[in-house]
Every structure is written in structure tokens, then in C-alpha cells.
Amino acid sequence: MEHLNKALTALFATLLLLAPLLMATDPDPLQDFCVADLNGKPSVNGYPCQPSSSAGDEFLFSTKIASGGDPLANPNGSNVTELDVNEWPGLNTLGVSMNRVDFAPGGTNPPHIHPRATEVGMVTRGELLVGIIGTLDSGNRYYSKVVHAGETFVIPRGLMHFQFNVGKEPATMVVSFNSQNPGIIFVPLTLFGSSPPIPTPVLVKALRVDAEVVELLKSKFTGGY
Ligand SMILES: *[C@@H]1O[C@H](CO)[C@@H](O)[C@H](O)[C@H]1NC(C)=O
Numbered sequence: 702m703e704h705l706n707k708a709l710t711a712l713f714a715t716l717l718l719l720a721p722l723l724m725a726t727d728p729d730p731l732q733d734f735c736v737a738d739l740n741g742k743p744s745v746n747g748y749p750c751q752p753s754s755s756a757g758d759e760f761l762f763s764t765k766i767a768s769g770g771d772p773l774a775n776p777n778g779s780n781v782t783e784l785d786v787n788e789w790p791g792l793n794t795l796g797v798s799m800n801r802v803d804f805a806p807g808g809t810n811p812p813h814i815h816p817r818a819t820e821v822g823m824v825t826r827g828e829l830l831v832g833i834i835g836t837l838d839s840g841n842r843y844y845s846k847v848v849h850a851g852e853t854f855v856i857p858r859g860l861m862h863f864q865f866n867v868g869k870e871p872a873t874m875v876v877s878f879n880s881q882n883p884g885i886i887f888v889p890l891t892l893f894g895s896s897p898p899i900p901t902p903v904l905v906k907a908l909r910v911d912a913e914v915v916e917l918l919k920s921k922f923t924g925g926y
């Protein structure tokens with residue numbers, strides 16, 4: 702009995718000591734979701750690590766965004782060269798990643814959201830209209846500025862935003878994120894190109910237009926672009 706009491710006291714003391722740790726928040730998710738495998742072996746939030754002996758210094762360097770893609774290869778007039786953990790395995794667990802986006806004149810990086818990261822960026826060539834729309838807390842406020850080469854901007858995590866090349870010349874920006882996998886939700890694609898599609902009556906009611914308008918918009922995004 703005395704043993705049991707001592708054991709319980711020790712357990713209680715340990716729990717008290719651990720309390721601050723136990724109250725810490727969960728780590729942020731690094732993927733859209735991670736359905737529990739109730740019989741699985743323990744895994745990690747992200748990718749498992751290679752043994753450090755096989756990770757040479759090349760993992761810490763990348764040339765991926767030294768050049769950009771062709772912005773005229775798709776209807777947006779912009780081309781995103783991604784540099785997240787999937788392109789640069791050395792970023793795993795470090796909580797950062799980058800992108801380069803090249804724009805033709807009049808090209809846009811359409812309205813989108815990064816669910817897992819704040820974005821800071823610099824326009825390195827040309828001039829881009831950067832627009833950010835606040836949540837209802839801000840009264841849906843539209844914040845915008847034409848950002849020139851050498852100037853910077855920040856997009857708070859989760860806010861919808863876009864870039865648009867208002868110049869006569871091609872434009873380029875380089876951005877970084879405080880997540881190894883920021884994720885992207887393209888608003889037009891999300892509404893009109895989901896797979897399977899959102900039922901048309903939902904969009905008719907939500908957007909206050911006729912079904913033909915919704916069908917037309919859906920027809921523009923069936924290919925993912
Ligand atoms: C981006 O540009 C490259 C060529 O540099 C092209 O191969 C690729 O298809 C383009 N991507 C998109 C999505 O337009």
C-alpha cells in the first residue's frame with residue numbers, strides 16, 4: 702500500500718512537471734490531411750529523414766529557380782517554378798520554402814491562398830500589382846500596390862491574394878514561405894474545377910447567377926488550368 706502511494710505521488714509529481722509540455726499546441730500540419738492509420742507504426746508530420754550519413758552537402762543547395770518557366774505556356778500568362786520540400790528535400794523539417802514566378806505582360810498568378818504559410822516576396826524584374834483581400838474581420842478590405850523591381854511585399858498566412866503584371870515587359874518575383882509545404886488553393890480552380898465538380902445549384906445560389914454562367918465557368922477549368 703505504501704509502495705502504491707509512493708508510486709502515485711511520483712506519477713503526480715511527474716505529471717505536474719510535464720504540464721507545460723502537455724499544454725503545448727500541436728505542430729502545424731505539413732499536408733492537407735493525414736488520416737490516422739490506427740494499426741500503423743509511428744510516422745512523422747512531413748517526410749521521414751534519410752540517414753545523415755547519406756545526406757551530402759548537395760542537399761543544402763538548389764539551382765531550381767535560377768531560371769524561370771515560360772509564362773506563355775498556359776492561359777494564366779504566368780509560370781510558377783516551385784521550390785518546396787518536394788523539389789528540395791533538404792528543406793524537410795526546416796519550415797521554409799521558395800517559389801519563383803515569371804509573368805508575361807498582362808499575365809496573372811490568379812487569386813489563391815496558402816493555407817500553411819505566410820509569404821514574403823521580392824519583385825526582381827518588372828512591376829506587379831499585388832492584391833490581398835482581408836477576412837471579414839477587416840471588412841473584406843482589398844489591399845493593393847504596384848510593386849517594382851527590388852521592392853518587397855508580405856502576404857499574411859491564409860489570406861487570398863494575386864499578382865498581375867501591369868508592366869509592358871515580362872516580370873519576375875521570388876517569394877519565400879514559412880512552411881516547407883505551404884500548399885496552394887487556386888480560387889477559380891477550387892470553385893469551378895474541383896474533382897468531382899461542386900454541384901451547379903450550389904454555385905448558382907452562392908454566386909447569384911444562372912446555371913449557364915456556372916457551366917461556362919466550369920468548362921474553363923476542367924483541365925486544371
Ligand atoms: C512552365 O514553363 C516550362 C518551360 O520553361 C514548361 O515546360 C511548362 O509546361 C510550363 N508550365 C506551365 C504549367 O505552363
Ligand SMILES: *[C@@H]1O[C@H](CO)[C@@H](O)[C@H](O)[C@H]1NC(C)=O
Nearest residue numbers: 775777811887889890925926
Ligand atoms: C492558372 O490558374 C488556375 C486558376 O485560375 C490554376 O488552376 C492553374 O494551376 C494555373 N496554372 C498555372 C500554370 O499556374
